[in-house]
Amino acid sequence: METREDLNSILDFLPLVLRSSALFWPSAVVEALKAVSKGPEHSKVDSGEVLFLAISDLRQSLSLSAGSLASSTADGFSLYFDDLMSRAEANIWFGEVLPAMADLLLRLPLLLEAHYKVADSITCVGARDGIKTGLRMLKSQEAGVVLLSQELIGALLACSFFCLFPNSTRGANHLQVINFDHLFASLYDNYNEKQENKIKCIIHYFERICSSVPVGNVSFERKVLSTDQTLNYIPHPKDESWSKSVAPLCLFEVCSSGLIEDHSKEALEVDFANMYFGGGALTRGCVQEEIRFMINPELIAGMLFLPCMADNEAIEVVGAERFSQYTGYASSFRFRGDFVDKKDIDIMGRRKTRIIAIDALVNPGRRQYIQEFLVREVNKAFCGFSDPCKSHQYQMLFKDAHSSEAELDHDPKSLESSSDNLGICQSASVEDEVGIATGNWGCGAFGGDPELKAMIQWLAASQALRPFVVYYTFGLEALQNLDKVTEWITSHRWSVGDLWNMIVEYSSQRSKKETQVGFFNWLLPLLSSDDPMILDP
Numbered sequence: 378m379e380t381r382e383d384l385n386s387i388l389d390f391l392p393l394v395l396r397s398s399a400l401f402w403p404s405a406v407v408e409a410l411k412a413v414s415k416g417p418e419h420s421k422v423d424s425g426e427v428l429f430l431a432i433s434d435l436r437q438s439l440s441l442s443a444g445s446l447a448s449s450t451a452d453g454f455s456l457y458f459d460d461l462m463s464r465a466e467a468n469i470w471f472g473e474v475l476p477a478m479a480d481l482l483l484r485l486p487l488l489l490e491a492h493y494k495v496a497d498s499i500t501c502v503g504a505r506d507g508i509k510t511g512l513r514m515l516k517s518q519e520a521g522v523v524l525l526s527q528e529l530i531g532a533l534l535a536c537s538f539f540c541l542f543p544n545s546t547r548g549a550n551h552l553q554v555i556n557f558d559h560l561f562a563s564l565y566d567n568y569n570e571k572q573e574n575k576i577k578c579i580i581h582y583f584e585r586i587c588s589s590v591p592v593g594n595v596s597f598e599r600k601v602l603s604t605d606q607t608l609n610y611i612p613h614p615k616d617e618s619w620s621k622s623v624a625p626l627c628l629f630e631v632c633s634s635g636l637i638e639d640h641s642k643e644a645l646e647v648d649f650a651n652m653y654f655g656g657g658a659l660t661r662g663c664v665q666e667e668i669r670f671m672i673n674p675e676l677i678a679g680m681l682f683l684p685c686m687a688d689n690e691a692i693e694v695v696g697a698e699r700f701s702q703y704t705g706y707a708s709s710f711r712f713r714g715d716f717v718d719k720k721d722i723d724i725m726g727r728r729k730t731r732i733i734a735i736d737a738l739v740n741p742g743r744r745q746y747i748q749e750f751l752v753r754e755v756n757k758a759f760c761g762f763s764d765p766c767k768s769h770q771y772q773m774l775f776k777d778a779h780s781s782e783a784e785l786d787h788d789p790k791s792l793e794s795s796s797d798n799l800g801i802c803q804s805a806s807v808e809d810e811v812g813i814a815t816g817n818w819g820c821g822a823f824g825g826d827p828e829l830k831a832m833i834q835w836l837a838a839s840q841a842l843r844p845f846v847v848y849y850t851f852g853l854e855a856l857q858n859l860d861k862v863t864e865w866i867t868s869h870r871w872s873v874g875d876l877w878n879m880i881v882e883y884s885s886q887r888s889k890k891e892t893q894v895g896f897f898n899w900l901l902p903l904l905s906s907d908d909p910m911i912l913d914p
């Protein structure tokens with residue numbers, strides 16, 4: 378069975394044992410979980426303090442060393458469940474939710490067996506055929522998809538809560554911690570309300586799934602740019618693919634208020650990611666990516682099997698359900714109660730929420746104006762925004778660009794007609810309406826130039842043949858002229874190549890200190906003037 382290979386790639390990272398080709402919990406774990414599943418009268422697990430003791434016993438039965446947990450984990454559990462949580466909520470938590478989580482954990486081996494059985498037989502993801510979907514390590518430079526049921530994800534996240542995943546080889550395999558020990562330990566080490574509210578989101582998620590098991594699916598995909606044009610890969614643009622691109626710029630809409638995750642039209646919603654998917658979600662982080670992981674906790678499951686992203690990679694997650702409302706950002710982040718996710722469901726049982734993780738350059742400073750790094754950023758965004766079903770069309774676009782001055786036929790219809798050559802896509806049409814919902818990617822903690830990053834994302838979306846970009850400025854002052862600039866550029870009918878070349882010229886001047894102004898003012902010096910005529914062609 379092909380899926381045994383999949384299982385083998387991840388077995389060392391799971392807490393289960395494989396015996397005569399079936400998965401099991403060790404019997405001591407089964408006994409302990411059964412006790413917890415019968416409720417506090419039976420198990421005595423009725424406080425954070427005792428819960429941690431139960432967790433320690435479970436870990437011992439799995440031969441996980443006590444020393445590999447964050448040192449304040451016990452204090453964190455006790456602080457959260459015994460001091461911060463109300464007695465009424467704690468009664469429900471220990472009386473109902475925790476027993477249901479233990480039940481779910483007991484079913485993990487069966488859920489995995491069922492998962493591999495289905496993964497063996499299905500071959501179709503979205504419009505793509507012939508794709509394997511079994512749970513496995515999605516290693517760097519290997520494009521691929523893992524499709525999990527929400528129930529299996531719930532069981533995996535329960536493992537994280539009980540700190541049952543083996544941790545010892547994760548770092549060496551470029552994987553982050555996946556257990557929740559640091560989440561609780563940092564609550565105690567450095568108490569702050571945002572950390573408490575992050576945990577509230579996670580606790581709320583377990584309360585929800587234990588009262589009603591969600592029935593959908595979530596897919597996790599590693600997207601890879603490659604010159605190797607085999608199944609699943611996206612063509613890797615070269616420098617001149619950008620300068621010579623004749624692709625038209627897509628629509629660009631600016632929203633000065635609102636949030637990406639509230640965008641109602643179907644779109645790829647950008648996660649301003651860390652190269653390690655999830656960033657500081659399970660430690661102290663609480664900015665854009667981490668907040669998304671708290672309100673859509675199923676994203677966390679990807680941290681189990683998606684090692685660090687390389688420059689030519691992106692991660693796409695389809696179907697993660699949102700469970701929580703929130704307000705604030707960073708230190709002001711607060712859980713604000715239940716959220717009922719009303720997104721439509723696709724034919725594979727996934728919510729039509731598509732989250733694209735792309736990691737921007739970290740603290741690029743002046744480096745971001747050097748062409749090599751401009752290309753890195755635009756290719757990263759292109760990787761995230763692209764639709765693997767359009768690989769062939771992208772190739773045609775690039776080929777056209779590379780065959781220099783010769784006037785080629787750029788009729789979009791001629792591109793479409795060639796799209797079936799690759800044979801892995803049944804129909805590309807489902808993706809045609811899906812644009813990009815994004816914002817200040819890599820501009821907060823990462824320190825990128827927001828004017829440049831907005832343009833780079835526009836280029837990438839256009840080259841990926843997306844119909845639109847909706848840009849949430851989060852009220853950023855540097856972008857108050859973003860709508861004027863994009864309108865001006867649109868009215869001049871620039872192609873991707875035109876805008877790219879202008880950005881390269883600006884960046885070259887900026888890196889040589891020949892200019893100090895932002896791109897918008899450099900391009901349109903009279904922009905801040907109130908005279909509308911000045912912007913006329």
Ligand SMILES: *[C@@H]1O[C@H](CO)[C@@H](O)[C@H](O)[C@H]1NC(C)=O
Pocket residue numbers: 495499526592593594724725726727
């Ligand atoms: C989830 O995916 C599996 C495998 O493709 C499929 O059998 C199942 O019907 C899907 N669930 C829903 C709710 O569509």
